[in-house]
Amino acid sequence: MAAQRHYEELARQLDAIGAVRRDLARILPHECPAGSAAVLSLLGRYGEMRMSRLAELLAVDMSVTSRHVAHVADRGWIDRSPDPTDKRSRIVRLTPEGERQLAELSERATELLAQCLSDWSDDEIAQLNLLMSRLRSSFGDCRSASRFSHATEQTTRTPA
Known part of the structure; x- marks a missing residue:
């Protein structure tokens, strides 16, 4: 990671x-x-x-x-x-x-x-396209409520 x-x-x-x-x-x-x-x-x-x-x-x-x-x-x-x-x-x-x-x-x-x-070279453009496609794929359905509610919970929690 x-x-x-x-x-x-x-x-x-x-x-x-x-x-x-x-x-x-x-x-x-x-x-x-x-x-x-x-x-x-x-x-x-x-x-x-x-x-x-x-x-x-x-x-x-x-x-x-x-x-x-x-x-x-x-x-x-x-x-x-x-x-x-x-x-x-x-x-x-x-x-x-x-x-x-x-x-x-x-x-x-x-x-x-x-x-x-x-x-930019053709290879650099191809690499950018590949990485952006992979980034988008990693997010899957960006509108997933469970993904964002979990992330929001983690960032907005206050210490007990």
Whole structure:
């Protein structure tokens, strides 16, 4: 197991990732804010899904998900249709226009990363991808209540 100081430094580095995320958000087209881009990205990655699943993947409340979905639907980037197994639910899916928008977002992000990391070798980029994938995998389902309640308990306990 790594030393405590390594975990502390990792926590600081992960906090700093916010600056990278903000730079990536700045390149989004005006008509496609970050929430909309996240909806398109998830639908591109996982395919059609129920609104409830989308809310879970976004890790936001259903009302926030509904606003994001309304925004992308108004632009014709997704279709919403009744779930055949439960008419109260909606299934959302990318439209061809949504796929084009997602491709543009991906191209913009790829160009920015290529510019900012131009002095990195292919091996370094591959290693970063591998390690980030492994980090994400180690966390599993990040929305697991038991994982976070246990961690919070450990950090918020007061000595007896």
